[in-house]
Amino acid sequence: MQDANLPSADLLKTVLEPLLEDFEYWFGRSHQLLENETMPFMSDQEQSQLLGRIKQAELELNAVKMLFNASDCQVGIDMATLAPWHQLVTECWKVGMRFHQTQAQ
Template identity: 65%
Template sequence: MRDSNLPEPELLKTVLQPLLEDFQYWFARSRQLLEKEQLSFMSDQEQSDLLLRVKQAQDKVNTAKMLFAATDGQVGIEMETLMPWHKLVTECWQVAMRLRQDREV
């Protein structure tokens, strides 16, 4: 929901900037897990594919964040761009939860 008291660039900074930082954080964490752990519930190929998708998403998020900063928050990001990142973060969370569950058993 839009706060009509905020000018559009300020709204973008308030919403988009923290969202991009969250994506950076979760992709970095996921990358570290996928690079350091051998996940028994995933094949090597599945783990490698997920790691590749995380690396690609990291590159895209970093580029978006640089463009956002270079334009002083004047540029937004289409939902069609954000949704795959969100889905990938959710997939990574599921992998991390499964790893935690396996370790508890």
């Protein structure tokens, strides 16, 4: 008997799977940008540290996706895991926007 307070696998798949795909997309895009371009508004150390944080988040995300898929979409993710990823994606968006603004000038 399933606990009525727990979300169903269908709900988790509908909500969580696209969210994980979004994180994968934005981390990958940011990873590529930071590896292939120099951010004129960041020191080399800042850029390297941000790239390191993205690489760590990608490893964590891959582990979560493997567990999610191995459990047949029965495993949720704690907000304590998602919140830092969201903050990192927001930081990456800001860096990307600033980079593209400097390129347009």
